[in-house]
Structure formats: structure tokens, C-alpha cells
Amino acid sequence: xxxxxxxxxxxxxxxxxxxxxxxxxxxxxxxxxxxxxxxxxxxxxxxxxxxxxxxxxxxxxxxxxxxxxxxxxxxxxxxxxxxxxxxxxxxxxxxxxxxxxxxxxxxxxxxxxxxxxxxxxxxxxxxxxxxxxxxxxxxxxxxxxxxxxxxxxxxxxxxxxxxxxxxxxxxxxxxxxxxxxxxxxxxxxxxxxxxxxxxxxxxxxxxxxxxxxxxxxxxxxxxxxxxxxxxxx
Numbered sequence: 280x281x282x283x284x285x286x287x288x289x290x291x292x293x294x295x296x297x298x299x300x301x302x303x304x305x306x307x308x309x310x311x312x313x314x315x316x317x318x319x320x321x322x323x324x325x326x327x328x329x330x331x332x333x334x335x336x337x338x339x340x341x342x343x344x345x346x347x348x349x350x351x352x353x354x355x356x357x358x359x360x361x362x363x364x365x366x367x368x369x370x371x372x373x374x375x376x377x378x379x380x381x382x383x384x385x386x387x388x389x390x391x392x393x394x395x396x397x398x399x400x401x402x403x404x405x406x407x408x409x410x411x412x413x414x415x416x417x418x419x420x421x422x423x424x425x426x427x428x429x430x431x432x433x434x435x436x437x438x439x440x441x442x443x444x445x446x447x448x449x450x451x452x453x454x455x456x457x458x459x460x461x462x463x464x465x466x467x468x469x470x471x472x473x474x475x476x477x478x479x480x481x482x483x484x485x486x487x488x489x490x491x492x493x494x495x496x497x498x499x500x501x502x503x504x505x506x507x508x509x510x511x512x
Contacts, residue, residue, distance in 0.1 A: 298332055302340030305330055308415065310349055310360055311449055321350065321358040347446045361450075365503055368451055372496040374444045379425075379492070380485045382441060383472065385432025387484040390476045394431035398473050401427055405469070409462045418449065424469060428476055451499045461498075468494065 296304070306326065309315040321341060323334045330337060341358050344350040352358040386394070405420035422445070429438045457465070468491040475484035 298336035299339035299343065302326075302330055302332060302336045303343040304340075306337075306340055306344060307347075307349065307446075310344070311418065311452075312414070315360050317360050317363040317450070319360045321360065347443045349446060349450065363450060363503070365500060367447075368496065368499060368503070371444050371448045371451075372492060375441070375448060376489065376492060378437065378441045378444065379429065379488055382429035382432050382434070382437050383476070383484045383488045384481040385434060385437070386428045387476045387479055387481040389433055390431055390479055394427060395473070395477050398424055398427040398476075402466070402469055402473065406462070406466050409457060409465070410459075418452075428472065431476070451503075464494070 306315070306321075315321070323337055326341075327334045327337045341350055341352060345352050345358075349361055350358055351361050401420050401424035405417055405424055408417040408420055425445075426438060426441075429441060432438075468487070471487040472484060472491060475481075475487050
């Protein structure tokens, strides 16, 4: 099993992963893909066997995911994948809006040609992988695009602050296959954010980002509400 997502604390950027980082990345992907659904008990022996490693790095990997808010750990009782809820979704959305609005405004004020090129490459990769139905690769390219913008603002702490809420919001995208129309709509929304940054227009960049996030949370809310109605009938 491999995982391309690199938005984990110490997740191997620029160097070789430790076993704990590998365990965290593999478990992270299982959670995002829905293979470990919300509420799933995370038993050390079972996970160690599944990942083909000892229990110690798996335990540390779970602690890393707890720090991201993806796992709940209760001493002497065990660990579980954190539950999904509409309340948590909207709380996460509001937090992302606050942090990412600051980040994209700063990006627009400082955007350089190198930042534009990095974002273009990531956006093209996201479009290609989305059309190929490569959910893992598309998720990584999507993160690469947004964080190429956010890091352009020059604040390392702001980008780091965004990571946990970003990771939590990614849990709500599991199992959602995009139609060609949705893929094209996402492309237009991302392009609008990038164009505003290139134009060094902070107001337009923030508005484009807010439109993008609002559309995403609306689609996820509708999907979750529909599923809840289906299970209650």
C-alpha cells in the first residue's frame, strides 16, 4: 500500500519517512478513502498486521492522526476513527474560511511568477488525475495547488495552522466520485482563485476562495443529509 499525501506533520517532506510517519500516512489514506469509516475501532494488533509492521510505529502513527483530529484516543479504552457530523463539517468549514481567507489574501499581495508556475502545474495535474478517476493522486494535487498559493503569502505558521482543518475536511470527501461537470466546475473555481492571485487582487482572491469553499460544503451537506434520510426510512 502506498500513499502520496504529504500533508502530515513530519510526513517525509524532503527526506525519508520513519516507520511512524509511514504508519500515519497509510492509516490516513485508509480513513480518507472510507476503508476505515468514522467510528471504526482502531486495534493495534489488527492494524500492525495490516500494515506489516510492529505495534510501536502504529501507536505513534495513531497519535499523529489524533493531533490532526482524525482519531479519538481514550486511555485504557482504545482508539476510534473520529465520527463525521454536519456540525463538525460546518465548524471545520468556518475555520477554514477564517484561516484560508487570510492566507489567500497574503498570497495575492506577494504572488510571484514562480508561485504561479507551481500552482499551474498542480492545477493541471489535479484536472488530469480527476478525469482519470485517480482519487488519491487528485487529492494530493488539490492540496498541492492550494498550499502553493498559501505558502506564497510567506507565513509558515499560517500554512501550518491550516493543515489540521484541511485534513479534517478531506474526510468528508470520501466516496464522492465527480461527474465531468463537477470536475470542470472545480477547475473554473480554482482558476478564478489563481487568476486573482496573479492579478494581485486580494479582494477577488478571497471572494473566489469563499465561492469555492461554499460550493464544496453545500455539496457535501446535501450528500450527508440525503444519506441520513435514507438510513432513517
